Amino acid sequence: MDSSCAQQRPCAHKSASVLANDQLAERTWRLRLHGPEVAALAQPGQFFMVRIAGRTDPLLGRPFALYDTVLDGQGGLVGLEIVHLVVGKMTTLLSGLKPGDSVEIWGPLGMRFPAVPDHVARVTLVAGGIGQTPFLAYSRELLGGRGFAGKSAQKVVDKVELVYGARRESLLAGLDAFVQAGACVLPCTEDGSLGLKGRVTDGLDTLEKPEWIVACGPEPMLYAVARWARERGVPCQVSLETPMACGLGICFSCVVKVASSEQASGWDYQRVCIDGPTFDAANLIDLQK
Numbered sequence: 001m002d003s004s005c006a007q008q009r010p011c012a013h014k015s016a017s018v019l020a021n022d023q024l025a026e027r028t029w030r031l032r033l034h035g036p037e038v039a040a041l042a043q044p045g046q047f048f049m050v051r052i053a054g055r056t057d058p059l060l061g062r063p064f065a066l067y068d069t070v071l072d073g074q075g076g077l078v079g080l081e082i083v084h085l086v087v088g089k090m091t092t093l094l095s096g097l098k099p100g101d102s103v104e105i106w107g108p109l110g111m112r113f114p115a116v117p118d119h120v121a122r123v124t125l126v127a128g129g130i131g132q133t134p135f136l137a138y139s140r141e142l143l144g145g146r147g148f149a150g151k152s153a154q155k156v157v158d159k160v161e162l163v164y165g166a167r168r169e170s171l172l173a174g175l176d177a178f179v180q181a182g183a184c185v186l187p188c189t190e191d192g193s194l195g196l197k198g199r200v201t202d203g204l205d206t207l208e209k210p211e212w213i214v215a216c217g218p219e220p221m222l223y224a225v226a227r228w229a230r231e232r233g234v235p236c237q238v239s240l241e242t243p244m245a246c247g248l249g250i251c252f253s254c255v256v257k258v259a260s261s262e263q264a265s266g267w268d269y270q271r272v273c274i275d276g277p278t279f280d281a282a283n284l285i286d287l288q289k
């Protein structure tokens with residue numbers, strides 16, 4: 001473990017040079033970073049804190065999910081990719097980076113996606129907004145297309161389906177990458193410009209009953225998906241995008257209420273950066289209302 005990381009898991013704090021920075025969709029960019037050591041540690045579901053090298057504004061790093069690892073022509077690990085939506089200061093700066101520029105990156109942070117139970121043959125991923133980002137690496141892993149963190153590629157399930165919602169087609173990013181990874185993609189747009197007209201829960205209604213749902217996206221979407229799953233008795237994991245200051249478990253800016261039999265209240269706080277970012281929806285108090 002690098003001494004700069006306070007988590008008791010392997011992670012590193014490195015300067016990483018930009019290999020490429022490509023616009024994938026409206027306000028959405030894919031940043032390809034050189035960093036074989038950091039990429040070698042990363043597993044689907046984990047995230048990285050990113051800062052612009054040499055700048056103190058913005059002062060705090062920002063969390064971004066592992067989107068994919070980058071391989072060279074011989075299959076050797078070269079680095080990693082993050083995909084981000086431009087919403088504010090940091091993401092605006094990231095979208096302007098050029099090959100050869102540097103960022104500071106620390107991670108991987110947080111827990112990987114939880115293991116899929118042995119009896120599950122089909123995983124249903126549900127993404128809204130920029131919530132598709134943790135799911136490309138995960139799709140590759142589940143379908144045996146790529147091993148992560150030194151593990152060999154081994155198929156975990158027979159089928160991965162991605163229900164991916166956005167307001168309009170121009171905001172859907174990387175659909176071809178998911179298809180190429182082997183996922184069955186169901187786009188849902190609120191204006192009907194691509195795929196099903198409606199929300200991700202409308203998309204879920206069209207599928208065979210899911211066996212295992214993993215969702216990532218804005219809170220109202222997670223709330224709706226968790227309720228949809230609860231009403232049908234489908235296990236549902238949610239990956240949270242809670243704002244974070246340190247990413248390392250120190251500042252407590254990222255806490256959520258999680259069910260706990262050890263507390264008289266029935267719940268306790270957990271840190272999304274250390275204990276998450278993925279939680280069983282049934283244990284998240286704020287998703288039960």
Ligand SMILES: Cc1cc2nc3c(=O)[nH]c(=O)nc-3n(C[C@H](O)[C@H](O)[C@H](O)COP(=O)(O)OP(=O)(O)OC[C@H]3O[C@@H](n4cnc5c(N)ncnc54)[C@H](O)[C@@H]3O)c2cc1C
Nearest residue numbers: 062063064065083084085087088089090091133241242243
């Ligand atoms: C574990 C994790 C993984 C993430 N992965 C990705 C990813 O792969 N791609 C991606 O685009 N984003 C991701 N996010 C969200 C991302 O961290 C924020 O969008 C980013 O910090 C915004 O930084 P900024 O400086 O551009 O915006 P700021 O200038 O800090 O904020 C601009 C506006 O966005 C709002 N905002 C900032 N952060 C969040 C947030 N986390 N949730 C909701 N509103 C927010 C602010 O309140 C403000 O209104 C992730 C968040 C977490 C916790």
Ligand code: FES
Nearest residue numbers: 247249251252273
């Ligand atoms: S972000 Fe600081 S404790 Fe989680």
